[in-house]
Amino acid sequence: MSTHTIKVVPTTNDSIVKFESTExxxxxxxxxxxxxxxxxxxxxxQQLFYLPFVKTVYIAQNFIAIxxxxxxxxxxxxxxxxxxxxxxxxxGKPLLPDEKEVKKTPVTVYAEATPNPAVxxxxxxxxxxxxxxxxxxxxxxxxxxxxRKLYQFPFVKELYVDENYISVHKHDIVEWxxxxxxxxxxxxxxxxxxxxxxxxxxxxxxxxxxxxxMDLPKFExxxxxxxxxxxxxxxxxxxxxxxxxxxxxxxxYNEETQEVNVIxxxxxxxxxxxxxxxxxxxxxxxxxxxxxxxxxxxxxxx
Numbered sequence: 001m002s003t004h005t006i007k008v009v010p011t012t013n014d015s016i017v018k019f020e021s022t023e024x025x026x027x028x029x030x031x032x033x034x035x036x037x038x039x040x041x042x043x044x045x046q047q048l049f050y051l052p053f054v055k056t057v058y059i060a061q062n063f064i065a066i067x068x069x070x071x072x073x074x075x076x077x078x079x080x081x082x083x084x085x086x087x088x089x090x091x092g093k094p095l096l097p098d099e100k101e102v103k104k105t106p107v108t109v110y111a112e113a114t115p116n117p118a119v120x121x122x123x124x125x126x127x128x129x130x131x132x133x134x135x136x137x138x139x140x141x142x143x144x145x146x147x148r149k150l151y152q153f154p155f156v157k158e159l160y161v162d163e164n165y166i167s168v169h170k171h172d173i174v175e176w177x178x179x180x181x182x183x184x185x186x187x188x189x190x191x192x193x194x195x196x197x198x199x200x201x202x203x204x205x206x207x208x209x210x211x212x213x214m215d216l217p218k219f220e221x222x223x224x225x226x227x228x229x230x231x232x233x234x235x236x237x238x239x240x241x242x243x244x245x246x247x248x249x250x251x252x253y254n255e256e257t258q259e260v261n262v263i264x265x266x267x268x269x270x271x272x273x274x275x276x277x278x279x280x281x282x283x284x285x286x287x288x289x290x291x292x293x294x295x296x297x298x299x300x301x302x
Contacts, residue, residue, distance in 0.1 A: 003022075003023075004021045004022060004023050004086055004089040004090050005021070005022045005086065006021055006082045006086040006089075007019070007020045007021075007022075008020075008079070008082050009063070010074075011065070013067075014074075015055075015068050015070065016065055016066065016068075017065065017066060017078055017081075018063045018064070018065045019063060019066070019081065019082055020062060020063040021063060021064075021089065022062075023062065023089075024061055024130065025059060025061065025062055025063070025064070026061060026096065027194055030058070030059065030060045030061070031045075031057075031058065031059040031060075031096070032056065032058050033045045033049075033056065033057045033059075034056055035049065036049035039057060041096055042057075042059065042095060042096050043093060043094065043095075044064075044085070044089075044095055045057045045059065047084075047088065048064075048066065048081075051077075051081070052069075052071070053071055053072045054066055054067075054068065055067045055068055055069050059096070061126065061127045062127065064085055066081065106125075107124065107125065107126065107188055107192045108124070108125045108188070109123065109124050109125075109184050109188040110122070110184070111123075111180050111181075111183075111184050112165075112245070113176075114167070114244045114246070115244055115267065115271055115272075115273050116169075116244075116245075116268070116269075116271035116272070116273075117272075118169055118170055118270060119169045119245060119266065120167070120168050120176055120183070120245075121165050121166070121167050121244070121245030121267065122165060122167075122183065122184055123164060123165045124164050124166075124188075125164070126191070127163060127164055128161055128164055128165070128166065128197055129161050129162065129197050132160070132161065132163075132247060132265070133159075133161045133162075133197055133199065133200040134159070134161075134200055134202055134266075135147050135158060135159040135160075135161075135200050136158050136202050137158075137202075139201070140200045140202040141198055141200070141201075144198075145195065145196055145198025146190040146191070146195035146196060147159055147161070147198050149186075149195065150166075150168070150183075150186070150187075153182075153183070153186075154171075155171050155173050155174045155179065156168060156169075156170060156171075157170055157171045158269070160245070160247065160265050160267075160269075161197050162247065162266070163242070165245060166187060167245035167246065167266035167267050169266075169269065169270070223253065223255070225255070225293050226250065226253045228290050229253060229260055229286065229290070232285065232286060232290075233249065233250055233262070233282075236285065241266075241267075241268055245267035246266035246268030246269070246271070247264075247265040247268060248263070248264055248278075248282070248299075249262065249263050250262060250263075251263050251300055257296075258294055258295040258296070259295060259297075259298060260283075260286065260294060260297045261298055261300045262278070262282075262297060262298070262299055262300070263299070263301055264299045264301055269301060275299075278297050278298070278299060279297070282297050283296065283297040
């Protein structure tokens with residue numbers, strides 16, 4: 001059984017706080033409960049309504065959001081609520097035993113071109129994974145998963161999945177205009193029927209958020225320079241390349257040669273402009289932010 005760890009996340013609405021789990025809570029639906037009677041499908045939601053300040057409970061993919069009445073401040077009670085939610089989720093009790101009153105969230109998927117002509121990005125209106133997944137071959141996929149089913153298309157070479165999108169890297173045997181809509185419809189149908197992406201058997205690179213959960217060196221065990229490199233990639237580079245359907249993660253740092261090795265993922269892998277991005281963008285940034293410690297940034301798979 002998966003272990004849930006809850007993190008308190010404020011929202012732009014002062015009356016609403018999100019309690020995010022490290023695991024998925026529900027896959028294909030979201031729920032909104034306005035009172036204890038409305039919350040009958042969820043024992044946890046009913047339990048939360050016994051707290052006098054709870055106005056509304058929302059259950060979504062990996063979080064529970066609670067709207068409070070204006071009789072208390074979240075800072076006074078959010079830790080206790082977080083502990084209560086975490087204890088329930090780890091108790092093995094069902095979160096939603098009765099799904100007859102399900103409110104389905106319509107699934108939409110759209111295709112988006114990337115700077116890499118071999119890669120198309122498919123964006124969904126819902127979270128697909130909690131941590132990025134890279135599939136280099138069909139052998140990296142789990143049986144019955146959406147990632148494995150995508151490999152039934154002979155032109156699919158690699159997959160990269162992060163947050164709410166799938167980057168599909170194709171072999172050069174078809175043009176995108178021939179297959180884009182087919183793949184989009186296939187992914188949409190898979191999400192609607194509850195197919196999971198699955199956990200990849202392939203791991204590479206270190207990022208601050210997920211390094212501890214992967215079979216990789218932990219962020220805390222890296223040298224000070226390596227930690228700074230990871231933080232730069234994580235804070236400044238990943239958000240930018242994610243918009244193009246890719247990722248760049250840290251592999252290693254050589255203190256003698258002052259060379260940084262990185263791994264390109266998704267649309268960044270094999271992209272014609274990746275070399276220019278590394279040298280004119282990332283390398284320059286690291287030299288400025290870690291003066292005297294960086295000579296070169298090299299993609300070991302580029």
